Amino acid sequence: MCQILAKLHNKPSEEIYQFLDELNRGAAQLAITTIKNNNVRKKMLTQFTGDIEAEFPAFSPAEWTRLLARLALLLPSAGKEDTKRFLSHISGCDSFRALVSSLSQAYMSLLPMNQQGICSALLTFLESQHAMTGSACALGQETSLDWLQKNLGAFAANARYEDFTRLMTGFSGFNVRDNLTATQLAHVFFDPGVLDDTSMVETLLVSLENRPALDISAFVAEFVATASQQGLPSLANLQVRDAMFSAIFRKLQGQFATFSISQYKDWFQNKLSLWLGSINASALAAIPRNIPCGIYQIIMSGLEGSFQQMSPASHEDVYSFAKSYLSAKASQGGGPCVENTRGSLGWLQTNLGSFSSLATYTDLIDMNGDFSIVDAVAGLSPEQLAAYTLASDVLRDMDKAGKVFSSLSSRTIGDFIDAFNAAAEQRNLSQLPHGDVRRFILGQIFCHLSTVFELFSTEDYVTWFGRRLGLFLSSLNAENLGFLPSDMTCNSLAAIVKILNKHKAQGPYENPEHIYSFIKRVLHFQLQNSGSACTQNTAADREWLLQPRSMLCLLQHDSLDLFSAEVLAQLTVQTKTIYSPSAIQMVLEVIGNKKEPLRYLSVFLEDFNTFVLKNSDSLGSPKVRETLLMASAEIIFPQITDMSLEDTATWLHRLRILLPHVNATVLELLPLSMPCPYYQALIAAIDGVYPVLSARKKHDVYEFQKAYLTAQFTDSGSACQDGTTGTKDWLQKNLGEICSVAKLSELQTFYPDIAGVSFTSLCTEQQ
Secondary structure (H helix, E strand, C coil): CHHHHHHHCCCCHHHHHHHHHHHHHHHHHCCCCCCCCHHHHHHHHHHHHHHHHHHHHHCCHHHHHHHHHHCCCCHHHCCHHHHHHHHCCCCCHHHHHHHHHHHHHCHHHCCHHHHHHHHHHHHHHHHHHHHHHCCCCCCCCCCHHHHHHHHCHHHHHHCCHHHHHHHCCCCCCCCCHHHCCHHHHHHHCCCCCHHHCHHHHHHHHHHHHCCCHHHHHHHHHHHHHHHHHCCCCCCCCHHHHHHHHHHHHHHHHCCHHHCCHHHHHHHHHHHCCCCHHHCCHHHHHCCCCCCCHHHHHHHHHHHHHCHHHCCHHHHHHHHHHHHHHHHHHHHCCCCCCCCCCCHHHHHHHHHCHHHHHHCCHHHHHHHCCCCCCHHHHHHCCHHHHHHHHHHCCHHHCHHHHHHHHHCCCCCCHHHHHHHHHHHHHHCCCCCCCCHHHHHHHHHHHHHHHCCCHHHCCHHHHHHHHHHHCCCCHHHCCHHHHCCCCCCCCHHHHHHHHHHHHHHHHHCCCCCHHHHHHHHHHHHHHHHHHHCCCCCCCCHHHHHHHCCHHHHHHHHCCCCHHHCCHHHHHHHHHHCCHHHCHHHHHHHHHHHHCCCCHHHHHHHHHHHHHHHHHHCHHHCCCHHHHHHHHHHHHHHHHHHHHHCCHHHHHHHHHHCCCCHHHCCHHHHCCCCCCCCHHHHHHHHHHHHCCHHHCCHHHHHHHHHHHHHHHHHHHHHHCCCCCCCCCHHHHHHHHHCHHHHHHCCHHHHCCCCCCCCHHHHHHHHHHHC
């Protein structure tokens, strides 16, 4: 052959064509479809295409078809580079399609590597066409199937689904589903809207079910990988999930008999993860019953991963499957799948997982005669623990009771008690047999509820005291009741007392004095916070509240300092404290003794002002207002020199409601050393209430002004003249409206240069 090739080298194309035609005729007579020797075949293909390559640019589509027909015996050796050589001389889609058609006829004879290489070359050409013309040889109104077959032919099997959708606008994978590989078909499910359309999914599944088993595996692997890439942890449309599970499992179940351990693990713990939520009795029945425990545990582990996605019916089906399998193992003698487990809890978790919640106490013993409930409490449901508590000696054994209750929480204790009471009723149990255990259980119940009592409504208290705790109430003690919040509502307390009174008819309480102390604690709290010991709906209560001494009695309690500023403000305005000067004084004393009294007082005044502004007639008597202003000033004014000017203005704003009651005693609290801007801010604030000031209070303010300005003049030689522009400006900033009571001669002692004319025109007019 080498000699023949040497003779044909560089010969005219006519002689090469003549040789190829003779070669094909001879091969046809001998029924030879290809030259067996790959090296010879590859060498011939390379030499012949190289010798006639100069003619390629002028080839028509028909000539490309004729050339590749002549090269048919050699095409099984064609690869990516050969295809690229052909394509480098093709510029039109018609010639490209002729090439694709001819190469496709040799597809089955090509090595997988060459199939992929040719596909890559074809895609590169189409991408180039798309970039240059905006169309990857999509001619006219041809369908997706036409475009796929004519532009990629058999090599479409080697492309990615996204290649199709990228190169052809409007490509419909759904319409060409039967012409796609299993991996490509998986991507069609992720086209917009498909996974929400049961009908479309079922149509696609028909295409899938007609494929061999290996295609199912490829489809599932690609679907799961794509779902993961797209952040899809589960299938939202349950009808779609059910349909897909049914189709996949039907194809899969015939292989179970030959599955290896690794295959069971791969399918049930990985590949089927998106669909196992649709497991049902029919599918579970297809799993061989003679599988070893190791495979059973692999299957249950996979099903456990989909527990949350299953319906109650599926939970029942899986549990029935597990119970049947484990019971059969137990009946055969020996331990029911105890290998690879540790103790009863390990056995439960490995062999039943979350499905163990469906088992009864009797079921567990039937499946595993050595099963110990006490060792497995952490894996049991409240209902199972309740059944065990009544069916065993737990009610006589405090250690076992402790282990049972250690596995419960505030979230599960209610379900436990409900199941416990239901089982007790079935057994006609009206009294627990062992007092110490009863007291222990009651303590455990209250301990578990301690974190949620604060959230209880009256209805919650009725549920627990009236329905759930009937078998335990007689043992109530101070420790139990200490968990109940003092700030429960009066309605909640009333409901509890009503229930306890009714329960008393069933027998005496062990600690009635503890119950009384609890009631008194809540009533006292209500008295502290509302001024009423839960008697709001009685006429006597309203009369009692009108007596100031009742609030005095409340405020003298030594726990008042535990209240927040907001609560104190609410207490002051809503419980008649606002009508008692002595009560107001006590409130402010509490505030003054705080670690940060200014911060505490600021919150108090903000809330106080908000309420009073909404209810202007509720500010109490003048004496109360004077007391509140005085007590507030005692906290604020001595610290005014340590504040910023902005803070000083803020405080004066908070006191605005009370400033009409300013007097000499209040003003004496202000340091005469405070800066002029601070003093001027005070004068501006007093100006705001000037119209309602009595003559006496105006005189008190004026006396303070003289004292302050004299001190400033003595100390610095200037009575706050800096920042003022003449007598009028000085009078407005330093005396304000109070200048109406001022005397010129008195002002001249600290402002010698005061202009008498300006004083007379401004201050005399105000008089």
